[in-house]
Amino acid sequence: AKKISIFDLVQMKAKGEKIAWLTSYDYPTAQFAQKAGMEMLLVGDSLGMCVYGYNGTVPVTMDQCICHSEAVRRGAPNCFVVGDMPFASYQISDEDAVMNAARFLKEADVDAIKLEGGVRITSRIKAITEAGINVIGHIGLTPQSSGQLGGHKAQGRTAETAKLVVEDALAVEEAGAQMLLVEAVPPEVTEYIWKTLDIPVLSIGAGPHCDGQLLIVSDLIGQFQAFTPKFVKKYCNVAEVITNAMQEYVKDVKAVKFPDQDKYCYHMVEGEEDKFK
Ligand code: KIV
Ligand code: NA
Numbered sequence: 001a002k003k004i005s006i007f008d009l010v011q012m013k014a015k016g017e018k019i020a021w022l023t024s025y026d027y028p029t030a031q032f033a034q035k036a037g038m039e040m041l042l043v044g045d046s047l048g049m050c051v052y053g054y055n056g057t058v059p060v061t062m063d064q065c066i067c068h069s070e071a072v073r074r075g076a077p078n079c080f081v082v083g084d085m086p087f088a089s090y091q092i093s094d095e096d097a098v099m100n101a102a103r104f105l106k107e108a109d110v111d112a113i114k115l116e117g118g119v120r121i122t123s124r125i126k127a128i129t130e131a132g133i134n135v136i137g138h139i140g141l142t143p144q145s146s147g148q149l150g151g152h153k154a155q156g157r158t159a160e161t162a163k164l165v166v167e168d169a170l171a172v173e174e175a176g177a178q179m180l181l182v183e184a185v186p187p188e189v190t191e192y193i194w195k196t197l198d199i200p201v202l203s204i205g206a207g208p209h210c211d212g213q214l215l216i217v218s219d220l221i222g223q224f225q226a227f228t229p230k231f232v233k234k235y236c237n238v239a240e241v242i243t244n245a246m247q248e249y250v251k252d253v254k255a256v257k258f259p260d261q262d263k264y265c266y267h268m269v270e271g272e273e274d275k276f277k
Pocket of ligand 1: 023042043044045046047084181183204214216
């Protein structure tokens with residue numbers, strides 16, 4: 001298989017082929033995703049909640065994002081891997097934003113970076129794309145500013161606020177972004193954006209009328225326990241599978257059923273020990 005580039009994704013849009021995108025934070029999950037046929041992976045700052053147990057994404061650091069991006073890149077050498085810029089890595093200045101975006105490429109070999117915001121962030125998008133880095137915009141529900149939004153809430157549900165979301169979409173494309181992610185807005189708003197923009201538009205909780213879907217892997221596999229957003233489809237329940245397996249192990253240890261003498265033990269040998277067996 002060959003590595004997926006931005007041109008492949010643009011071509012998929014042109015042909016009407018939908019793009020499958022999933023978050024991933026570690027090496028084994030990235031391997032599974034590539035094997036499953038995922039075109040894109042996002043090393044989301046959602047790792048703060050899904051892997052580190054924070055309440056939100058605000059505490060996540062650049063170093064954490066880089067470490068997890070490296071692991072994902074190693075697990076999925078052919079996927080289009082996107083590094084997610086954490087809070088305060090691009091809010092301060094264009095210079096800061098370019099330097100941190102560049103770290104993702106230099107240290108983790110990602111294919112693009114993603115940052116939150118539309119109109120208010122156009123100068124950053126322009127600076128990063130001018131540095132030669134693929135940028136994916138992210139509008140609608142933007143979790144890093146959930147304080148201002150009053151929580152993790154759907155956006156653009158009235159004519160007035162929908163207009164603001166559309167203005168953000170136009171601003172992201174105008175600033176030079178290669179793709180746009182729309183989160184938690186009504187499907188008709190996404191559809192309007194999709195029909196208006198030239199760049200690929202992807203959805204997370206923003207309906208089917210666009211070029212592809214993103215989900216958080218911890219939601220998809222039933223691993224994240226704190227809450228489940230309305231837009232999530234759980235495809236399996238690994239929390240149950242893993243907990244059951246661990247319970248069995250605990251039981252076996254207590255009952256001295258594990259390890260079985262014959263099956264799971266090294267037996268004494270006569271004469272020389274063979275170090276290579
Ligand atoms: O961090 C993340 O996983 C994200 C998605 C929720 C869009 O940014
Ligand atoms: Na994010």
